[in-house]
Amino acid sequence: MRVKLVLMFSILLMIATSAAADKGLVVKPSAYSVAETLDRLEEVLKEKGLTIFARIDHSAGAAKMQLNLRPTQVLIFGNPKMGTALMHSNQAVGIDLPMKVLAWKDAQGRVWIAYNDPAYLAARHQIHDRGEVLQKMTGALGKLTDKAASKP
Numbered sequence: 001m002r003v004k005l006v007l008m009f010s011i012l013l014m015i016a017t018s019a020a021a022d023k024g025l026v027v028k029p030s031a032y033s034v035a036e037t038l039d040r041l042e043e044v045l046k047e048k049g050l051t052i053f054a055r056i057d058h059s060a061g062a063a064k065m066q067l068n069l070r071p072t073q074v075l076i077f078g079n080p081k082m083g084t085a086l087m088h089s090n091q092a093v094g095i096d097l098p099m100k101v102l103a104w105k106d107a108q109g110r111v112w113i114a115y116n117d118p119a120y121l122a123a124r125h126q127i128h129d130r131g132e133v134l135q136k137m138t139g140a141l142g143k144l145t146d147k148a149a150s151k152p
Helices: 002-021 034-047 058-064 080-089 091-095 118-124 131-149
Strands: 025-030 051-057 072-078 099-105 111-116
Touching: 025 131, 034 051, 034 072, 034 099, 034 111, 034 131, 051 058, 058 072, 072 080, 080 091, 080 131, 099 131, 111 118, 111 131, 118 131
Parallel strands: none
Antiparallel strands: 025 111, 051 072, 072 099, 099 111
């Protein structure tokens, strides 16, 4: 039974990830609540010396307007050294920087996180001369979000 559940979860994750990849997003499940996932991410980002710019609670904003929205939050953060390097290639990438991680609870009660794939941003803004920076961003985002969303 446990093997079937793991297999079913893996298939759902692949479907969600592949559908989102078409839109330039990397999507991962989280083992924690929305708030705890972003709390954990914020903690690890601060440990790594990244700048936290803002945290937006979309569901709290909706509640102020007497609207319902499942827990949904965004953490905006960055590394000016990497972001500036990308903007030296094409300042228009600034519309997508600093980086953002979205966490939300779906209708089935699962929590997900998503962020823009750096390769997608490079393609979108025709950045072809920053392979090393993009590789570092991709690796860092993967590790940081894994640490925030996965149980030890």
